[in-house]
Amino acid sequence: MVNLINHILKIMKKYQKSTIISTTSNGKFKPTDPLPDLTVSKLGSLFIISDDCEGQEIIFKSFAFGKKINNIFILSPYEVMFLKQIQCNMNLKENETQLWKHCCSFFGPSIFPIHYAIYHFFRCRYWVVRDGSIFGAIFVLYIDHPDQVHSKYTVSLINDWDQVTEIAPSITRVDWAIRKSRILVKVNVPTDSNFDDPSCISNFTIEAICVKRIKVS
Template identity: 25%
Template sequence: MEPRWKGKGSEAKALADPMSKLVAQLQSSLIQTNTCGLLSGCSVLVAVETEHADLFSHSCFGQPILTAEKDKHWFQLGMEEAFYLCHFLKCLKIVGEDNCPKDDGELWHYMKSRKATFPTFYMAYSHFRKKNWVVRSGLQYGVDFIAYRHHPSLVHSEYAVLVLSEGDDDTNGRLRLWSDVHCTIRLCGSVAKTLLVLSIKKNQCSVFPLCLESYTVVERTITRWSPKQNREDCQ
């Protein structure tokens, strides 16, 4: 499936400002301003000046929070986003509710304790982000993530992503019943997305940060096979 750009000029705009550049801009800006995020439940809240707010929006990190403050802009980051900025891009410090800075290991354990699927979801999230894909929640389509080639204002998302954890007792996983497979593929088709299944095989070692190394991610797209469109005489 070809990317579906939103209107004229969107593709050129995306080419002129590749996502790698926008993320690098956010990264250096956060480092320069020594920006700090506040851990709050399953989110991290970040307050930035007006000039930096656009960088969050353009690089698609977090959701803006509406407040009455004039010069401060608040962003709410999901756990995967926050950990990526903190651990991989090394541009965000995070303090706990007790106002003490948390190191990466403490954060990892905290986030894992709040959400059992955090390790595999983080691996999936960072897998996409490292390839400069934009990742958003797949809540409204009943999947784990949706992936965009560039900013959602310029292009429709191309992939509906399900994250499966391979190897361990994956009784909670999706796509274990044919009816679920059919349901998911039919929905993806009707919203013009390709179903992409990421199978994450965890490392034997469960100690942070070693557990992040040498895990494997297998990408599989699943599409409907239509007998009508695949007959010999149609080729």
């Protein structure tokens, strides 16, 4: 069994090129329990933890990974890859590179690496990161366990900072209605990146700003 915080600190050193430009603070979700052993099976682009696996409840309640959909406990490709990198003991036969390629196969050539880099960036900063498609975003961020708090930020990918003035009015209008703020993220990817190698994200640079609408009286 391994400690989540210790391994997060290790991989943060490994991927030290990621940086943030924002007033947004780190999250507060810092579980200290040892990670459980997990029995994981693959179902298309999803990963399933069976109900007879003792680690299922622990990985959600103590570590906020996964969710149940129609009574099936599902881990996203981002979550499984992150758990693999922090050395959670799973029964998957693939090594880190093989698992990475499997996850990439369900997306465009660069999509999973870029999206995973964003997931990895915020999860390493103690945010709980969940799918944000229901809000028109890539991810949503919870400052603590989702059972305890509502999500605080939506996260969207942007290609160029010149786009901000164009898209800010519409996204902040949506986020105002759902009481969240938007984090816009730009991922700078070197042209010689090898997307077949999970370590490629160590050369990505992540820039992020928080955009929100304020009420003027």
